[in-house]
Amino acid sequence: MSQHSSGGPAALPAEFGFIGRIFRPLAGEGALDLRDDAAVVTPPPGRQMVMAVDAMVEGVHFLSDDPPDTIGRKLLRCNLSDLAAMDATPLGYLLTVARPPGYAEAWFADFAAGLHADQQTYNLGLLGGDTTSTTGPLVLSLTIVGHVASGCALQRCTARAGDGLWVSGTIGDGALGLLALRGQVADPNHVLAQRYRLPIPRLGLELHGIATAAMDVSDGLVQDAGHLARESGLDVDIDVDRIPLSDAARAAGPQWRETCLTGGDDYELLLAVPPDREEALERQGRRHGVPMTRIGRFTDAASTVGVVRLHDAQGGTVRVARPGWSHL
Amino acid sequence: MSQHSSGGPAALPAEFGFIGRIFRPLAGEGALDLRDDAAVVTPPPGRQMVMAVDAMVEGVHFLSDDPPDTIGRKLLRCNLSDLAAMDATPLGYLLTVARPPGYAEAWFADFAAGLHADQQTYNLGLLGGDTTSTTGPLVLSLTIVGHVASGCALQRCTARAGDGLWVSGTIGDGALGLLALRGQVADPNHVLAQRYRLPIPRLGLELHGIATAAMDVSDGLVQDAGHLARESGLDVDIDVDRIPLSDAARAAGPQWRETCLTGGDDYELLLAVPPDREEALERQGRRHGVPMTRIGRFTDAASTVGVVRLHDAQGGTVRVARPGWSHL
Known part of the structure; x- marks a missing residue:
């Protein structure tokens, strides 16, 4: 952190640059450019919101030498699969990253490039996030947000004998x-x-x-x-x-x-x-x-x-x- | 994992019992009892959805010997503070837990008791979650979901000179x-x-x-x-x-x-x-x-x-x- 004093230019913490470079280009509609306290989203008329969350841990769900561009996409796609199971349409996602010292910014640039490609494929955007440091393995958590026709979400508990x-x-x-x-x-x-x-x-x-x-x-x-x-x-x-x-x-x-x-x-x-x-x-x-x-x-x-x-x-x-x- | 064979009772993975004992009592409206792929929620008429996410890491944001009932509540309250800053009303939250080997179920029972108390105070419920194992420190990620009068979310970018x-x-x-x-x-x-x-x-x-x-x-x-x-x-x-x-x-x-x-x-x-x-x-x-x-x-x-x-x-x-x- 650089010296900050009255009247000088406002110094910004390191994570602001990191978030700006890596994650801001992924911001979707309602994300307020990732510059605010929260995102604001509205389901289309006649639709309800559908939400699910999944986490992935280095060494459990992926290896540190896996291609970084596929790691974020896999997490996103696993969550999208939950939306698919409800007959829902994707809208956006929120992401937290617990970042170990060994992961350089270039790794996250590739990681984000993978997410960006899938955002185009599946028509959704990043709504919010949080980046923090950790001494342990990389932990990613992704909350998916979608919408479904009101009253029409497919559930697990409604199968009938003979189906x-x-x-x-x-x-x-x-x-x-x-x-x-x-x-x-x-x-x-x-x-x-x-x-x-x-x-x-x-x-x-x-x-x-x-x-x-x-x-x-x-x-x-x-x-x-x-x-x-x-x-x-x-x-x-x-x-x-x-x-x-x-x-x-x-x-x-x-x-x-x-x-x-x-x-x-x-x-x-x-x-x-x-x-x-x-x-x-x-x-x-x-x-x-x-x-x-x-x-x-x-x-x-x-x-x-x-x-x-x-x-x-x-x-x-x-x-x-x-x-x-x-x-x- | 117990032996599973054709015709026998359906064995359940260990995390199902853990989730059922610790987190199902926290399930809120729209959570589908945490038994489905995703939660389904609807903003009240004339309201938009507001969402934010924060993560906390053992050793960075809290210590392993901090009282477990306060750790989840602090994470929840930090997120609720983001809703407050948008003039939004809480509705629910999604939570991921990357659980190290050293954390016993009793720790999570206290953790959940703290969340339960705050759910009563702030009138919200758990909408979804994911529990995974990790070799590193405990990592918690919480996505808060609320609603705000349409078009009325307070933002950061709208202050005026003289305010x-x-x-x-x-x-x-x-x-x-x-x-x-x-x-x-x-x-x-x-x-x-x-x-x-x-x-x-x-x-x-x-x-x-x-x-x-x-x-x-x-x-x-x-x-x-x-x-x-x-x-x-x-x-x-x-x-x-x-x-x-x-x-x-x-x-x-x-x-x-x-x-x-x-x-x-x-x-x-x-x-x-x-x-x-x-x-x-x-x-x-x-x-x-x-x-x-x-x-x-x-x-x-x-x-x-x-x-x-x-x-x-x-x-x-x-x-x-x-x-x-x-x-x-």
């Missing part, structure tokens, strides 16, 4: 991508690594009136299907042979099937869809270029709710060692 | 409180330590139509007054003998005056108020039991904007070594 369990896109690429980056899985075209680093949030599918319930698959398909069933007071049957795999995941070999089912990092949508809305769902999928696959069906709960019964195409029982990820 | 610079409450107690906790300042009644640990956000003053610009004082009065002036394209004169000090701050002795002016952690409001609105401001202050003091006046900028000229009651120049805190 099909549907999933968007392909499952397992993210989990295999992490193994590919560790050299454990072949990934000649880097398709899997790319899916791990840059998931694709399934925004804009307009699923209100089609799906009865939804969530995004982040912690493993089997575990997350159990959440959807349990929150709705149901059980669910899954035919594991119907779970859609990408060509790259198939090429990795059948020994990785369980990883695909339980590995997480998919950021696809898991949907409950009544039989008479299946055509409408497939139509929406085709319109947006997103494959939609029915992989199972919700049933009345036998005793404990949230039981996931896995079987193969021949009806044989399939077992997995664990259904998904725990964060603690 | 008085006003401040709510008393200045310096928080900075002296930190020194008191370190044994450097006498604090026989623990008034200063209490102000440091639990600042009082100046919510509900209804300053639209009275103040032309506002911000909260968090990083030192002199520095923050400079921000308000600079954002408005002005300079500002401050009579340091008018800066309101508490009895406890006066008792600490005159050698701490500069600490009061520049130490930060005040969470009072800094307001630009035209001469013909001074009576209205004082009336609002009396109604809410918050002293309001004019400590200076905004002037046209001489050359560089944002210059803070400090003088005493006799007109003598006052110098300070640095105007406030930097976070990097």
Whole structure:
């Protein structure tokens, strides 16, 4: 901090320059140029606000030598996937950065460039933030803000017995991508690594009136299907042979099937869809270029709710060692 | 993680129990019981949403042996102070916790009890959150959500030359409180330590139509007054003998005056108020039991904007070594 005295030019703390150089170019509508105490935003007429938050920690969710431009984008996209699961449209985000001494400004410039690219792709802007120092690993926290037609947010607790369990896109690429980056899985075209680093949030599918319930698959398909069933007071049957795999995941070999089912990092949508809305769902999928696959069906709960019964195409029982990820 | 197999009860990851025990009791309206992908909130008719975010890091903003019930409340109150500076009303908040191995669940139970108490005081609820593990210090990030009459949010950039610079409450107690906790300042009644640990956000003053610009004082009065002036394209004169000090701050002795002016952690409001609105401001202050003091006046900028000229009651120049805190 430079000397400050009466009558001299107003010295500014170091973080003002850092925020101005790195984050101000990301400021969106309502952010007041990141110069005020708070952002002011208004949902469009007839829309409610939708908000979620996720944190990522160096060494837990990413490595310090990961490409910095993908780290912020992944955090943003994971949050956007939560909006997608509510059938919501993005509006903006708030970001906190706990910055360790070892991260130079150039790292954050790349980090922000990644965010800037995704802001264009997904049509949103930075609404606010806070940068602080830490002696520990880099910690990022991102609050996503969107809007949804009033009363139309898709929830997890509203699936009904008889609804099909549907999933968007392909499952397992993210989990295999992490193994590919560790050299454990072949990934000649880097398709899997790319899916791990840059998931694709399934925004804009307009699923209100089609799906009865939804969530995004982040912690493993089997575990997350159990959440959807349990929150709705149901059980669910899954035919594991119907779970859609990408060509790259198939090429990795059948020994990785369980990883695909339980590995997480998919950021696809898991949907409950009544039989008479299946055509409408497939139509929406085709319109947006997103494959939609029915992989199972919700049933009345036998005793404990949230039981996931896995079987193969021949009806044989399939077992997995664990259904998904725990964060603690 | 317990063994999970087809047909067995659905095992839940460890963080589900933790979140359920510690954070679900804090869930507010629109939080969907913290069981869904995102929260859904609606501003009251004629109101816009106001949002801000702040992070706190163990060892930087608090110590691991600070009382856990005050740590979450301080973070919440710092954020509420940002809402107060926009003349906004609280609605809810989202919270991320990067949890080191050494923090037991009992610590978080106390942490949450503090938040619960403040939720009653300030009428808001938890809207969402994320808990993750970290190898480093505890990092907390809190996004505050409120609402304000449409078009009426107080900003920093709208002060006018001739407006008085006003401040709510008393200045310096928080900075002296930190020194008191370190044994450097006498604090026989623990008034200063209490102000440091639990600042009082100046919510509900209804300053639209009275103040032309506002911000909260968090990083030192002199520095923050400079921000308000600079954002408005002005300079500002401050009579340091008018800066309101508490009895406890006066008792600490005159050698701490500069600490009061520049130490930060005040969470009072800094307001630009035209001469013909001074009576209205004082009336609002009396109604809410918050002293309001004019400590200076905004002037046209001489050359560089944002210059803070400090003088005493006799007109003598006052110098300070640095105007406030930097976070990097």
